[in-house]
Amino acid sequence: MKHIEQNILWAYIIDDIEPKNIEIIKHHLDVCPTCKYEYEVQVKLHNELYEIDEDMPSLDFSTSIINKLEKNLKIERANQFWLKFAKTAIIGAIVISVILPMIVLILQRVDFTISNAYLHKVIFPLSSIGLILWAFYGMDVFLRRTYVK
Amino acid sequence: MVEDVEYINEIIENHSLIAYKVLVKRYETRVFTLCFKIIKRREEAEEVAQDIFVLCFKKLNELQDKRKFPNWLMKIAYSKAIDHIRKKHVVKTDIDAINALHFKEEQTPLKKAIIQNRKEIIEKAINLLEPIEASIITLFYIQDIPVKDIAEITQLSLSNVKVKLFRARTSLKKIISSLLKDDLKDFIED
Numbered sequence: 001m002k003h004i005e006q007n008i009l010w011a012y013i014i015d016d017i018e019p020k021n022i023e024i025i026k027h028h029l030d031v032c033p034t035c036k037y038e039y040e041v042q043v044k045l046h047n048e049l050y051e052i053d054e055d056m057p058s059l060d061f062s063t064s065i066i067n068k069l070e071k072n073l074k075i076e077r078a079n080q081f082w083l084k085f086a087k088t089a090i091i092g093a094i095v096i097s098v099i100l101p102m103i104v105l106i107l108q109r110v111d112f113t114i115s116n117a118y119l120h121k122v123i124f125p126l127s128s129i130g131l132i133l134w135a136f137y138g139m140d141v142f143l144r145r146t147y148v149k
Numbered sequence: 150m151v152e153d154v155e156y157i158n159e160i161i162e163n164h165s166l167i168a169y170k171v172l173v174k175r176y177e178t179r180v181f182t183l184c185f186k187i188i189k190r191r192e193e194a195e196e197v198a199q200d201i202f203v204l205c206f207k208k209l210n211e212l213q214d215k216r217k218f219p220n221w222l223m224k225i226a227y228s229k230a231i232d233h234i235r236k237k238h239v240v241k242t243d244i245d246a247i248n249a250l251h252f253k254e255e256q257t258p259l260k261k262a263i264i265q266n267r268k269e270i271i272e273k274a275i276n277l278l279e280p281i282e283a284s285i286i287t288l289f290y291i292q293d294i295p296v297k298d299i300a301e302i303t304q305l306s307l308s309n310v311k312v313k314l315f316r317a318r319t320s321l322k323k324i325i326s327s328l329l330k331d332d333l334k335d336f337i338e339d
Contacts, residue, residue, distance in 0.1 A: 004276075006315075007178065009316050009326065010315050010318060016311070042318075042322070045271075045318065045322060045325070046318075047270070048267050048271055049271060049286065049290035049321075050289050050290055050293075051268060052268060052271055052272060052275070052290060053268075053291075054178045054181075054182040054291055054292070055178070055181055055182045055185045055186075056178060056181070056300065057177050057178065057195055057198065058195060061172055061173075061177050061181070061195065061198075061199070062173040062174050062177055064171050064199055065170075065199050065202045065203060066166050066169070066170050066173070068203050069166055069169070069203060069206055070166065072203070072207075073166075080289070129160040138319065142204060
């Protein structure tokens with residue numbers, strides 16, 4: 001007697017089989033003890049598998065996640081602050097270093113004499129401040145990306 | 150019970166961690182179970198599961214159909230857990246292998262005691278399965294997810310999921326037989 005293939009038996013158990021084959025399998029199981037035994041094993045395993053419980057995580061699982069998220073949000077907010085601050089500082093430095101010479105030039109035309117040395121003392125420091133702030137911001141972003149996960 | 154969608158909207162609009170905690174509580178067992186069955190080490194599975202929830206919080210605004218949140222979450226959980234074992238080359242736990250040998254060596258009196266606890270045997274057998282087989286068994290039986298949704302979560306075709314499910318059950322049967330050192334006769338007898 002030809003036995004029922006295992007995959008067909010599984011399909012029969014989980015009701016994933018063509019209706020015309022159901023009666024054939026039922027009849028075969030009635031007359032074939034080998035297939036009947038195999039069927040019983042598989043049904044038992046099938047039913048037992050449904051009884052397996054889920055695994056429980058630790059009690060502070062959700063709290064740990066929220067703590068991680070809070071930490072991440074803080075870093076994001078700090079980054080946003082530094083981004084805004086750096087943008088404002090850079091724009092401010094550029095604007096001042098452009099406007100100041102213009103003012104100075106205008107003042108020079110109306111015969112106000114300002115030494116070049118004084119000009120350099122004002123413009124270069126302001127531009128340098130802008131660059132230094134930008135460098136600090138860049139370094140801050142780089143360090144955060146490298147070391148804070 | 151408040152629907153997931155309402156919490157998701159609250160999270161996207163206000164970055165509400167309180168709302169997200171509710172969702173985490175709702176799905177933590179499901180996600181952790183899947184990770185644990187794939188990774189097979191509790192501490193690592195818990196860490197990966199936490200990272201999954203952190204990632205989902207960040208990506209929540211990318212979720213198009215909010216009603217599909219559970220499947221979306223499980224899809225991320227499945228791929229992250231599989232990625233983790235691929236990166237770390239996690240092999241089957243030695244403890245399980247030792248237990249398997251231990252079971253084989255034991256004689257009838259203990260075997261009877263073992264049979265009384267079929268759940269324990271099946272859980273051990275699931276732990277000895279390959280990660281993908283273990284995950285499909287977990288999704289189908291333990292979490293009662295339909296084959297169609299499993300295909301979506303694992304990104305396998307429907308027929309492939311069915312084939313893997315069949316193979317997983319066959320492997321389980323073999324493992325249980327070897328654990329019981331018998332042809333499952335004791336297993337089916339009450």
